[in-house]
Amino acid sequence: MNANELKNFAKSKGADLIGIAPVERFAGLPANKNPLSIFPECKSVIVVGRRILRGALRGVEEGTNFHSTYSTFGYKWLEDNFLARTTxxxxxxxxxxxxxxxxxxxxTEEGMPTGAPVAPGKPAPNVLVDLDFAAYAAGLGELGLGGFFITPEFGIRQRFAMILTDAKLVTDTVVSQNICGSCEACAKVxxxxxxxxxxxxxxxxxxxxVSSATIDYSICASCPNGAMQGPGRGSRPDRIAAICGRTCMVKLEEAGKSSNKFENKFRKRSVWLLDGFKNPVAAEDMPDASDLGCSKQYAK
Ligand code: SF4
Ligand code: SF4
Structure with missing residues (x-):
């Protein structure tokens, strides 16, 4: 099977990103994350992605619409319908x-149902292949410090699915450039x-x-600043629309690190932020404007 023909077919079906890794690159993963535990004859791991529209994040950025914009078009429908169909x-x-x-x-594994091994030597179901590792191994980008997978095309704005196949395909090389740059804005905000x-x-x-900072997802699970939970996806919340994710996107765009460019800046107005009681954070306690990627007059 021809890898280029396969990629062109995927793009004709809506894929924005596609990369292929040889299964040998997964040798360092434990059995409970390894594609060979699911398909022992697997030769190639294909990772296919569709972009998250920047516009799907607009309602969350303004603090005025969370569900009929990002939660559907950027998260659940994108993953369960549009990307699933392409895959x-x-x-x-x-x-x-x-x-x-x-x-x-x-x-991801947190909070997902688990069972007992069906035979000696087999890992317990459900084996969940590490998506960040797979996307990196397939040459699509890198895992940033803040735990967001970052591509040169869309920054943190994409969702991925995987296909394991026994077809031996021409594979992609891993991305060697440092896209994240460790600005630490995600952690500071x-x-x-x-x-x-x-x-x-x-x-x-x-x-x-791949490596990232350690993230306490139990804290993120109750974060009122744009983190979301999708049914059937375990307990790790989605953070792309959260203040950490949107700020990462702003910083990557500011640094010219995503090739999907726009006429206008994403962050245009004052940044909203809620505390643990869902009360607005006082202006004097807001993160620095330079970390938020907005002008000082708006941040404080
Ligand atoms: S905000 Fe900065 S340090 Fe954090 S993931 Fe994004 S680019 Fe990396
Ligand atoms: S801003 Fe919210 S979602 Fe992001 S790391 Fe902090 S607690 Fe988690």
Whole structure:
């Protein structure tokens, strides 16, 4: 099967991003995160992505609409409908050519249902392949300090799914540029100190790995600043629309690090922020304007 033809097909079905990793790159992952635990004959891991519209984040940025903008078009419908359809069309295309294709959502392990191993030596279900590692191994970008996967095209604005196949495909090289740049704005604007940049968390081995700051997702789960929870996705909340995620997006755009460019700046007005009691944070306690990526007159 031809990898370029496969990528063109995926793009004709709505994919904005697609990368392919050889399964050998996953050798350093434990059995409970490893694609070979799900499909032992897997030769290639395909990671397919669709962009999150910048406009889907507008209602959250203004603090006026959370659910009919981002929660649907940027999160649940994008993942469950639009991206799922692209992924499914691609698996059908692969199987039409005589190779098996296993579609996988990019879910994370926290709070997901677990069972007992069905035989000695097998990991307990459900094995969940580490999506950030897979996207990195497929050459699509890197994991940033704040725990957001960052691509050169859309920054943090995309969602991914995976396909495991026994087709041996021409693969992509991993991205070597430093996109994140460790500006630390994500950690500085979090009002609850949930991102601990002094403790890095690594996935992988000495050959290939991704790492980010340690994030206390139990704090994020009750964050009123744009974090969201999707049904069936366990307990780790989605943080792309949260103040940490939107600020990361603003900083990446400011640094010219996403190639999907816009005529106008995203952050135009004062930044809203709620404390743990859902009361507005006082102006004097707001993070610095330079960390929020807005002009000083708006931030304080
Ligand atoms: S805000 Fe800065 S440090 Fe944090 S993930 Fe984004 S680019 Fe990296
Ligand atoms: S989701 Fe909220 S609590 Fe979690 S890191 Fe982002 S701003 Fe902090």
């Amino acid at each position: 499914y069309d691609l698996t059908c295309h692969i199987e039409t050519q005589g190779f098996e294709a296993v579609p996988l959502f990019g879910y 979090c009002p609850f100190g949930a991102i601990d940049k002094t403790k890095m968390k690594k996935t992988g081995d000495s050959e290939i790995s």
